[in-house]
Amino acid sequence: MTFYFYDLETGGLSPRASRIMQFAGQRTDMELRPVGEPDNILIKMTPDALPDPDAVLVTGITPQATLAGGITESEFVNYLTSKVFLPDTIFVGYNNVRFDDEFMRFTLWRNLADPYEWQWKNGCSRWDILDIARMTRALRPEGLKWPYGEDGTPNVKLEKLSELNNLTHSNAHDALSDVMAVIGVAKLIKQKQPKLYDYLLKNRYKKEVQKLVEKNEPIIYSSGRYPGNYEKTTVTIAVAYPSDGRGALMYDLRIIPDSFTDLSSAELAAMWSKTGKDAPYFPVKRLAYNRCPVIAPFSVLDSKSEKRLHIDNKLVAENLQKLRKADSFGDRLLDSLQIMDRKRQTEIELNEQLVDELLYDSFISGTDKTKMSVVRASDPQELANLNIKFNDQRLNLLLPIYKARNFPKYLNDDEKAWWEKFRIAKLLAGGDNSRSSAYFKRIRGLSNQPGLTDQDKYLLEELNLYGQSIMPGA
8 A cells, every 4th residue: 555645736726628738656665665657747738728827926836837847638547547547546635526627537538538436546646735734733743743834723724734833845836846745744733643643534535524524423524614723623413414324414512503504505505605705604514425535533522622613512513403403404415405596506508618628427437438548548549530429528538638638640631620719719709708817807907917937927928828728829
């Protein structure tokens, strides 16, 4: 068994639409000692995609840098499947479950590789050090120095945590530097709080999570969803179980339930769906068994932790009794979840412009997985003459896009003409509201901001030049 710590720098925040620009990783043994050399890879941008200028100002990675020193997405996926996705690997990062893993899945998807197997097949699994750090700070902070934000709120930002604890982190927002910092944080937690570390590592599996949650007793739960002034950690109880069997709805037992238990399903959905800084706190959170939630038995809460987290055991007990008497509250929460899901499920026409984003529409059949393997095993010349039809129409739409993005030199004249039309629609459709219009507008806006460094000016000029270079007809 080995760990593989990895991190990404991306051209935006959306895994559906943005691209990985840098991938870095380091394999370690279970004692967190390096195994082999680290990986540090740039991935070429393709001429149908524009990065978010704000993201590039953070990472310093331009599209031109990826084109000069990077590999194609197809080559990247080949490297992953042959060198990184090895049996008995635990894939680890810092917020990887919510962010990096999603980018990896969508990259695999649009390159006709299985998006899920790398995290469960052949003894593989995943883990996320971010919530481990949150729970360590909340329950067993001794031995580490912990940062605070400018407003005095506790946080576990990687660069600040590394700096306070004298860990090597030479360049925040460089993927390889971040990887080494995460390994350092994991080592520190393992050394200073070995019992908590070992418990959370052992109980990352969904069956263990499910077993603890479905005892229907209060548990400790650390998540970015919870308030920072309580160390992102609270006491929760499962109040309902969605019919898919993949998780539970957890109620925050800090919160008196009287204001919620008599609401209708529609009223609950309206409150739950509000977002933003001014949205009132809604005390129910969906816990997914397969997303490595960091939970622990209520018994781990010692007197120091109670005081640190401002947990009132008497209030928790009273709220628990009220919830257990609110017989239909769980059913109404489940109904409200369905209401919100229906609102999110807008009708999306299946077409080539949107197919990149449709990973989660349905699972891929075994027959189509075999055909995907045939595609991926074909060299560019074989691919040009490959006549293959998938049962899943999404894959039929993805195939020509995959060929054009990764092997443009092998396109025939008809395919080149189609690819140009595709790019026109992708970049220019919508006129003033098009992707390209928003891109150049943002560059102009950033360029007019005061206090830009010479590096910022250079990056913005490079982004402008890149955008101009890929415009259809350029």
